[in-house]
Amino acid sequence: MTITITAFERSPDGGKGLARDTRVRWALEETGQPYDVRLVSFQAMKEPAHLRVHPFGQIPTFEDGDLALFETGSIVFHLAEQHAGLLPADANARARAITWMFAAVNTIEPPILELSIAKFQEGDKPWAKDRLPLVQDRIRERLRRLSARLGESEWLDGAFSAGDLMMVSVLLRVRPSGLLDEFPTLAAYVARGEARPAYQRAFAAQLAINAA
């Protein structure tokens, strides 16, 4: 049975790898799993066939036989549990790697999403220019502490793990704002993630769709 994921038929970023199917593709590549992609339009995402798999009408989804998943954190965790390469064998190290996955989606990603909302959905509101610097500072505070924790280390906790995969994916989302470059330690960490062959393959695959 081949794994099938969904992705944007046409990503709003034109293939810069910012849509969340990229992190799932990356996990599939790191664990050596072949996969198919079903491309969906914005309209199809809100139709019953897609809503049966993704209750919120979004991408990506993951289907493998009779298992259907949504939420990238859950999909990456499932892959990491099923296949070698993304979680350490030692129980404590594994628990710490999983903790970093949660930190990525639950502590670092929320203010980054707030910035997108503040810019693109609320940018025309009269209070937008007062709100923007507040959101930017909340991101800086998180990045400052993450950068301090990473320090001189290559990855967040020993060898590269699903925690790094999720954290790098989340940080990529803030790079266009310029905030990531204020933290050279984190910018270099993201570059190390991007340099991984599995990431390169994942990026190229989503770009090929959007460049076509």
Ligand code: GTB
């Ligand atoms: N928490 C869910 C997860 O992690 O899986 C969030 C899924 C999600 O936000 N999906 C987005 C979606 O389907 C695509 S990735 N949106 C359509 C909708 O809600 O109707 C978010 C995204 C979209 C576009 C860019 N971009 O163009 O730069 C970046 C990220």
